[in-house]
Amino acid sequence: MTFFDRIKNIDRRIIFLFIALSVIIPLLLNITFKEEAGPIVKNVFDKIESLPAGSRILLSLDYGPSTVPEIQPMVNALVRHSNEKDLKIFFMCLWATGQNLTTTTVDSVQIKEFPDKVYGIDYVNLGYKAGNEGLINVLITDMKKMYTTDVFGTYIDDIELMKPVRNLTSFDLIIGLGGGTPGIKEWILFAGDPGNIPVAGGCTAVQAPLLYPYWPNQLLGLLGGIKGAAEYESELIKNYPKYKDKSQPGINMMGPQAIAHIVIMLFIIIGNITFFIERSREKKAGMG
Amino acid sequence: MHDLWTWFGAFLTLAILSFLYKDNVFYKFSEHLFVGVSAAYWMVVGIWGTLFPNLIAKIYPEAVRFVLPSLADREPEYHYIFAAALGILLLMRLSSKIGWISRWPLAFIVGTTAGLNLVRFLRSDFIGQVQNTMIPLIVIKDGSFSFLDSFSNVVIFIGVFCGLIYFFFSKEHKGVFGVASRIGIWVLMVTFGAGFGYTVMARISLLVGRMQFLLGDWLGLISR
Numbered sequence: 001m002t003f004f005d006r007i008k009n010i011d012r013r014i015i016f017l018f019i020a021l022s023v024i025i026p027l028l029l030n031i032t033f034k035e036e037a038g039p040i041v042k043n044v045f046d047k048i049e050s051l052p053a054g055s056r057i058l059l060s061l062d063y064g065p066s067t068v069p070e071i072q073p074m075v076n077a078l079v080r081h082s083n084e085k086d087l088k089i090f091f092m093c094l095w096a097t098g099q100n101l102t103t104t105t106v107d108s109v110q111i112k113e114f115p116d117k118v119y120g121i122d123y124v125n126l127g128y129k130a131g132n133e134g135l136i137n138v139l140i141t142d143m144k145k146m147y148t149t150d151v152f153g154t155y156i157d158d159i160e161l162m163k164p165v166r167n168l169t170s171f172d173l174i175i176g177l178g179g180g181t182p183g184i185k186e187w188i189l190f191a192g193d194p195g196n197i198p199v200a201g202g203c204t205a206v207q208a209p210l211l212y213p214y215w216p217n218q219l220l221g222l223l224g225g226i227k228g229a230a231e232y233e234s235e236l237i238k239n240y241p242k243y244k245d246k247s248q249p250g251i252n253m254m255g256p257q258a259i260a261h262i263v264i265m266l267f268i269i270i271g272n273i274t275f276f277i278e279r280s281r282e283k284k285a286g287m288g
Numbered sequence: 289m290h291d292l293w294t295w296f297g298a299f300l301t302l303a304i305l306s307f308l309y310k311d312n313v314f315y316k317f318s319e320h321l322f323v324g325v326s327a328a329y330w331m332v333v334g335i336w337g338t339l340f341p342n343l344i345a346k347i348y349p350e351a352v353r354f355v356l357p358s359l360a361d362r363e364p365e366y367h368y369i370f371a372a373a374l375g376i377l378l379l380m381r382l383s384s385k386i387g388w389i390s391r392w393p394l395a396f397i398v399g400t401t402a403g404l405n406l407v408r409f410l411r412s413d414f415i416g417q418v419q420n421t422m423i424p425l426i427v428i429k430d431g432s433f434s435f436l437d438s439f440s441n442v443v444i445f446i447g448v449f450c451g452l453i454y455f456f457f458s459k460e461h462k463g464v465f466g467v468a469s470r471i472g473i474w475v476l477m478v479t480f481g482a483g484f485g486y487t488v489m490a491r492i493s494l495l496v497g498r499m500q501f502l503l504g505d506w507l508g509l510i511s512r
Contacts, residue, residue: 069497
């Protein structure tokens with residue numbers, strides 16, 4: 001058996017092993033690369049930066065545990081940035097799994113890093129409601145029809161922050177952080193376009209190519225996958241250097257990401273070379 | 289206790305990853321556990337987050353006094369009985385004899401969803417996307433010609449135009465039309481390639497996330 005025959009019939013588990021090593025080694029060596037925010041990410045950052053203190057921002061956490069590694073770094077960075085700008089944060093979710101992750105975010109970032117912010121005055125957790133795009137369709141006309149209580153069961157009008165809110169047009173910015181459907185697309189279709197409300201998003205890398213066509217007219221900006229999260233983190237650090245010493249999960253993940261991509265590209269190149277060599281051999285054999 | 293859950297999480301992670309070697313009992317156990325826990329979680333969140341505050345509390349507020357006291361003294365909204373009736377009818381599909389009744393609420397759901405989506409998709413995905421493609425091919429920025437923006441707009445225009453031609457089957461793809469169609473398929477290939485690249489990035493991110501958990505939270509070899 002020649003070298004190329006061996007490559008052609010390589011056990012897929014060997015490829016898995018290479019991919020695993022390409023992720024584990026950079027993690028152990030803490031390999032990172034410099035990140036620079038592109039215009040599509042910077043647009044989101046600049047929008048939040050331009051909002052005056054007290055503006056209302058709706059963060060819809062529409063994802064589940066399976067996409068936490070990609071979406072959570074974005075959520076953490078956006079919550080930190082919104083608090084730095086003294087924005088009023090409204091957490092909600094279109095996914096049931098998002099409710100638990102919202103609580104985790106509130107506990108680990110909002111309360112832990114911004115203890116002076118008061119629940120019900122500076123931020124509120126509205127939790128999950130069933131209905132997908134139908135829910136958004138109701139929220140754009142009357143928010144309190146669906147959200148009669150917050151996640152703790154407090155009556156909605158007893159919450160100071162909710163008193164001036166009528167519907168989605170009461171928000172200065174909506175950010176959908178999604179791992180699928182319903183997600184950012186539904187926020188554009190059912191809230192952004194009909195209500196003329198600025199909508200931005202953070203999504204898994206799989207979804208990003210499907211959402212780029214909405215930028216910049218229908219979608220203010222997009223954090224696509226972990227690369228988008230890393231770019232946002234870099235912009236946050238550039239403007240608020242105190243976050244340099246904090247955990248930067250997005251930036252930390254881009255090292256192994258880059259090495260793994262190189263390994264995959266090498267496998268694709270080797271696979272193609274093997275294919276062409278085999279084809280040329282078959283042609284020669286056919287001629288003979 | 290925290291350590292115990294970390295160890296359990298590590299066990300489940302390794303059990304799922306073991307499928308890469310071959311199917312085994314640990315993988316099957318983790319898979320079944322995941323399906324069961326997910327189903328129960330969605331049901332519980334649905335009951336306490338939506339069914340109680342948005343249906344039961346609306347029809348009969350007194351019934352939720354012990355779970356949602358803030359809603360117990362509100363005025364009842366009896367028109368929600370219609371929604372409750374549709375919900376109950378949907379459950380009729382559990383019966384083989386009267387299961388056909390569940391088609392009525394299902395028809396209501398399909399009808400309203402289709403109606404809602406038709407309007408929104410027409411506005412945002414059709415008209416909105418056509419508007420997004422009607423862009424100037426020569427961009428003048430601050431009084432001077434912007435090469436990058438113009439090039440970007442030309443690429444979008446050619447990409448959309450040739451992509452549409454590729455899907456136009458009423459004329460044979462020959463001559464100039466054939467060239468445009470060929471460019472269209474190249475544009476599609478580039479799009480698929482970008483989609484594949486992003487999918488790889490997404491999957492590697494998940495792997496990195498799990499490895500960070502195993503190497504950091506579990507084994508303590510890296511700081512997070």
